[in-house]
Amino acid sequence: xxxxxEPYGMARMQSRGSQQEVIxxxxxxxxxxxxxxxxxIGHQAIVVSLLLxxxxxxxxxxxxxxxxxxxxxxxxxxxxLGSEVQCQFSPTQSTMATLVNxxxxxxxxxxxxxxxxxxxxxxxxxxxxxGLQTKNYVGLRRIATPAVMSxxxxxxxxxxxxxxxxxxxxxxxxxxxxxxxxxxxxxxxTVTGAxxxxxxxxxxxxxxxxxxxxxxxxxxYLEVSIxxxxxxxxxxxxxxxxxxxxxxxxxxxxxxxxxxxxxxPPVMVYTV
Numbered sequence: 032x033x034x035x036x037e038p039y040g041m042a043r044m045q046s047r048g049s050q051q052e053v054i055x056x057x058x059x060x061x062x063x064x065x066x067x068x069x070x071x072i073g074h075q076a077i078v079v080s081l082l083l084x085x086x087x088x089x090x091x092x093x094x095x096x097x098x099x100x101x102x103x104x105x106x107x108x109x110x111x112l113g114s115e116v117q118c119q120f121s122p123t124q125s126t127m128a129t130l131v132n133x134x135x136x137x138x139x140x141x142x143x144x145x146x147x148x149x150x151x152x153x154x155x156x157x158x159x160x161x162g163l164q165t166k167n168y169v170g171l172r173r174i175a176t177p178a179v180m181s182x183x184x185x186x187x188x189x190x191x192x193x194x195x196x197x198x199x200x201x202x203x204x205x206x207x208x209x210x211x212x213x214x215x216x217x218x219x220x221t222v223t224g225a226x227x228x229x230x231x232x233x234x235x236x237x238x239x240x241x242x243x244x245x246x247x248x249x250x251x252y253l254e255v256s257i258x259x260x261x262x263x264x265x266x267x268x269x270x271x272x273x274x275x276x277x278x279x280x281x282x283x284x285x286x287x288x289x290x291x292x293x294x295x296p297p298v299m300v301y302t303v
Contacts, residue, residue: 042068042079042081044070045072045077046072047072047073050072050073051072052070052071052072052077053070053071053072054068054069054070055069055070055071055076056068056069057069059083062112063112063160063163064082064083064084064108064110064112064159065080065081065082065083065163066080066081066082066083067079067080067081068080068081082108082163082165083108084106084107084108084109084110084157084159084165085106085107085108085165085167086104086105086106086155086156086157086165086167086169087105087106087107087167087169088104088105088106088169089102089103089104089105089155089169089170089171090102090103090105091205091206091207091258091259092152092170092171092172093152093171093172093173093174093203093205093207093257093258094140094171094172094173094174094258094261095140095173095174095175095176095256095257095258095260095261096142096143096144096145096146096173096174096175096176097142097176097261098139098140098141098142098143098261099139099140099260099261100139100140100258100260100261101137101138101139101140101260102118102137102138102139102140102155102171103131103135103136103137104118104128104135104136104137104138104155104157105134105135106134106135106136106157106165106167107133107134108133109130109132109133109134109135109136109157109159110130110133110159111130111159112159112160113159113160115127115158115160115161116128116129116130116136116157116158116159117138117157117158117161117164118136118138118155118156118157119155119156119157119158119164120140120141120143120153120155120171121153124141124143125141125158126138126139126140126141128157136157140171140173143173145173146173146174146175147170147172147173147174150172151170151172152170152171152172152173153170153171153172153173154166154167154168154169154170154171155169155170155171174201174203174257174258175201176201176261176263176264177199177200177201177202177255177256177257177263178199178200178201178263178265179197179198179199179253179254179255179263179265179267180198180199180200180265180267181197181198181199181267182195182196182197182198182253182267182268182269183195183196183198185268185269185270186269186270186271186272187240187269187270187271187272188271188272189242189243189244189245189246189247189271189272189273190242190243191242192239192240192241192242193239193240194237194238194239194240195210195237195238195239195240195253195269196235196237197210197235197236197237197238197253197255198234198235199234199235199236199255199263199265200233200234201233201257202230202231202232202233202234202235202236202255202257203230203233203257204230205230205257205258207223207256207257207258207259207260208223208228208230208236208255208256208257208259209221209222209223209228209255209256209259209262210222210223210227210228210236210238210239210253210254210255210256211253211254211255211256211262212240212247212251212252212253212269212271213251213252213253213254214247214248214249214250214251214252214271215248215250216248217247217248220241220243222238222239222240222241223259226239227239227241236255238253238255240269240271243271245273246270246271246272246273246274247270247271249270250266250268250270251268251269251270251271252265252266252267252268252269253267253269
């Protein structure tokens with residue numbers, strides 16, 4: 032690694048009895064991003080091929096099993112060797128990657144059959160050419176889609192921020208934990224970050240409805256996402272209401288009778 036000088040990977044040298052494998056020559060192929068090492072055990076020559084690109088980090092480190100999460104793969108030595116740069120999520124699952132620069136790739140997660148068995152997740156590897164994939168074992172955790180069961184309160188005034196308690200299941204504490212206020216005919220309103228979304232437990236989160244210019248058309252809903260991209264599809268109603276407006280008055284005329292007769296003060300009349 033450039034900052035710590037720690038190796039990304041290790042290639043073990045072989046031995047045969049008392050004879051150890053010895054490196055005789057090293058050569059780099061910039062076109063294929065590979066390092067070739069000519070080694071020997073006794074009188075036997077061996078050519079070892081090593082990749083000159085590596086995966087360091089995956090952002091976000093978790094993704095919904097439903098697929099469709101855009102992840103950033105941070106690494107070193109990335110380049111476009113062909114038209115098939117890929118992110119490898121499992122031996123049988125891969126998606127095309129977009130090369131941003133030599134240290135960043137972007138790719139979309141495919142659907143997964145199950146959630147990850149542990150918090151480390153499954154390794155996400157990169158192949159710049161078919162068959163030449165990394166083995167850095169940087170994990171991507173696949174998580175279940177959350178579900179919303181109820182919200183309290185179930186409505187808020189458009190001009191006043193309000194904390195809403197959301198009850199459901201499948202909630203996890205994550206930096207990407209987000210809430211979304213949805214209504215037909217207008218863009219979704221998304222809130223994220225510690226100032227707007229608070230993890231309480233696996234069955235409860237708190238979402239802060241921000242102030243907005245106008246109320247939302249009904250029906251409107253509140254949904255939750257763990258990875259900040261794939262949201263629940265529970266369609267539990269939450270209304271962002273506007274200023275009350277009188278649409279009709281029935282009856283149009285109202286008669287009111289006073290309980291007491293109005294008493295006027297004494298009136299003085301002068302004549303000239």
